[in-house]
Amino acid sequence: MKKMSRNKHYPILHKASKGATWFFLLASIILLGYTFYRSEIVGGGWYGDRYFKYYLISVFGILFWGVVLRLKDEVRLNLVVMISSGVMGLYVAEVFLFVTAKDPRMVSAAQASFHFDSRTKYEVYLDLIRKKVDAVPAVHPMQFVPTNGIPVGGVAPLFPFGGVSNKTTIMCNESGEYAIFPSDRYGFNNPDSVWDNKKVKWMLTGDSMTQGSCVKPGDEIAGQIRKLTQQSVINLGSGGNGPLAELAALEEYAKAREPEVVLWVYFEGNDLVGDLQFEMKSKFLVKYLREELSQDLINRQKEIDSNLIEYINEEALAQEQVEKKSYRVIHDLLGILRLLNLRVKIRFDNSFVDMDADMKPIFGDILRKARDRVGQWGGKLYFVYLPANIRYAGGHQDLGSLYSRDDILSLVKGLDIPVIDIHEKVLLNHPDPNALFVFKDAHYNKKGYSLLANAIVDEVEKRPLTD
Known part of the structure; x- marks a missing residue:
């Protein structure tokens, strides 16, 4: 009976995994377009070295998820579960860093026993x-x-x-x-x-x-x-x-x-x-x-x-x-979406060598x-x-x-x-x-x-x- 019950849910899970695959594929395409916009339009083509890794990630993502779409349902389901878990882990780390982040200026002021002027x-x-x-x-x-x-x-x-x-x-x-x-x-x-x-x-x-x-x-x-x-x-x-x-x-x-x-x-x-x-x-x-x-x-x-x-x-x-507070909330949410705190923490965007x-x-x-x-x-x-x-x-x-x-x-x-x-x-x-x-x-x-x-x-x- 348990086996029949589990098999009954497989079509739903397979359909969900296919939807998730399309989502990741679309996200990779959007990342490629956004990378081109930041690198070539905003940056005028002068920051190719900085954005190269994002080109690699997005192109690899497009190819990878394009292949995953053609895999057997069982294999695709396992891959989606594994990668989704990893992505969720990244966002948990990002939210943790956002919540626990301390302004280094405030830390510096406290160490020097200064009052910190928090005004913009x-x-x-x-x-x-x-x-x-x-x-x-x-x-x-x-x-x-x-x-x-x-x-x-x-x-x-x-x-x-x-x-x-x-x-x-x-x-x-x-x-x-x-x-x-x-x-x-x-x-x-x-x-x-x-x-x-x-x-x-x-x-x-x-x-x-x-x-x-x-x-x-x-x-x-x-x-x-x-x-x-x-x-x-x-x-x-x-x-x-x-x-x-x-x-x-x-x-x-x-x-x-x-x-x-x-x-x-x-x-x-x-x-x-x-x-x-x-x-x-x-x-x-x-x-x-x-x-x-x-x-x-x-x-x-x-x-x-x-x-x-x-x-x-x-x-x-x-x-x-x-x-305005509403702008700050949107700004913070976009930062979390872009894994901003995590990227800063691991110096992902640094190209100083x-x-x-x-x-x-x-x-x-x-x-x-x-x-x-x-x-x-x-x-x-x-x-x-x-x-x-x-x-x-x-x-x-x-x-x-x-x-x-x-x-x-x-x-x-x-x-x-x-x-x-x-x-x-x-x-x-x-x-x-x-x-x-x-x-x-x-x-x-x-x-x-x-x-x-x-x-x-x-x-x-x-x-x-x-x-």
């Missing part, structure tokens, strides 16, 4: 406006890559590399407290008075590590160099910058002050595989490399301010929708142009190599292939640009290099920036500018 940047902005503070959220050049700059009057685009001038600028929060700085006359993180000098000693170009994320004004690399040397230092860094934006910032702002020492601050974590790939999507940015381009931004700050404020107001309206071959010659051309431009007024370009926290948190201190470190240093030395290697000078022999970052995968902290600045000043003072 948008909420901080609104609170400051209510208090009649003339505040703006930080705006970064990379926000304008998809649109090739800001269209101005339907004519040539305006591509800013600074922010809104003379404003209380809200940057970021990693340690529990928001980093907020008064922007200078061109929207950068400097005391405005540094621009009163007709010539300056130091100038830095770089990304968020250079701008000063996420420390108080004066604790960033430029501020620390200013304290150490009592000399004029201008910081052109901005979050998200890649090599093209860093070159463009020099083209627009350096010549007017002819700095003696120019620091090209390179962060191994994303400057090439990520930032430069993204920048290459902008035909306008590429002109800074291929042509002799200047937008004369140093004389157009009023125009920059008005356009950026208009942009910020539009973004504020969009952010108002994002802040090999540098994209297409980026190496482009990066070399960018550095060559920067070196020659700085040399025109008798200045000296230094290449500052900043290592990422994963090099130490993951135990990869001596791995030369990590982020193509050996290739990058060889390229720079081949261009006869002096290298200040922060990995060797500071972190390699430090008793606890992880203590120089706010937390894993975060920016350097105040102590880290201080040690970086000391190493940079020591190295520059050792080498005459005529070398």
Whole structure:
């Protein structure tokens, strides 16, 4: 009787397994289409290495489930049960990670006995406006890559590399407290008075590590160099910058002050595989490399301010929708569907070992142009190599292939640009290099920036500018 009862359910189970097979086949087709959309349309074809594994998974899934459809009912049922159990296990792990996830910023603040400011940047902005503070959220050049700059009057685009001038600028929060700085006359993180000098000693170009994320004004690399040397230092860094934006910032702002020492601050974590790939999507940015381009931004700050404020107001309206609870719920559910927490946990999307071959010659051309431009007024370009926290948190201190470190240093030395290697000078022999970052995968902290600045000043003072 039991055997007859079990056999009676087989047709239902076989039908269910066939339906599940069609579901998995359809999911594989959707994944293939979504991968193509993210890689080729959104990414412009520059992120093929990152999405290659998803192409493999989706194509394999289509072929596999196509074959499963043709198998005998019994075999198909067993395969579907086994694979469905595995998929369910993945989603159980994903939900567990989502529920138990702790914001590393809150952990960092608790360890330092700081109160953690849990407000979003948008909420901080609104609170400051209510208090009649003339505040703006930080705006970064990379926000304008998809649109090739800001269209101005339907004519040539305006591509800013600074922010809104003379404003209380809200940057970021990693340690529990928001980093907020008064922007200078061109929207950068400097005391405005540094621009009163007709010539300056130091100038830095770089990304968020250079701008000063996420420390108080004066604790960033430029501020620390200013304290150490009592000399004029201008910081052109901005979050998200890649090599093209860093070159463009020099083209627009350096010549007017002819700095003696120019620091090209390179962060191994994303400057090439990520930032430069993204920048290459902008035909306008590429002109800074291929042509002799200047937008004369140093004389157009009023125009920059008005356009950026208009942009910020539009973004504020969009952010108002994002802040709604319903949006957050949908966002969280989509993250779970995409196994976001699990992928982050196992670093599934990281592709930091090999540098994209297409980026190496482009990066070399960018550095060559920067070196020659700085040399025109008798200045000296230094290449500052900043290592990422994963090099130490993951135990990869001596791995030369990590982020193509050996290739990058060889390229720079081949261009006869002096290298200040922060990995060797500071972190390699430090008793606890992880203590120089706010937390894993975060920016350097105040102590880290201080040690970086000391190493940079020591190295520059050792080498005459005529070398």
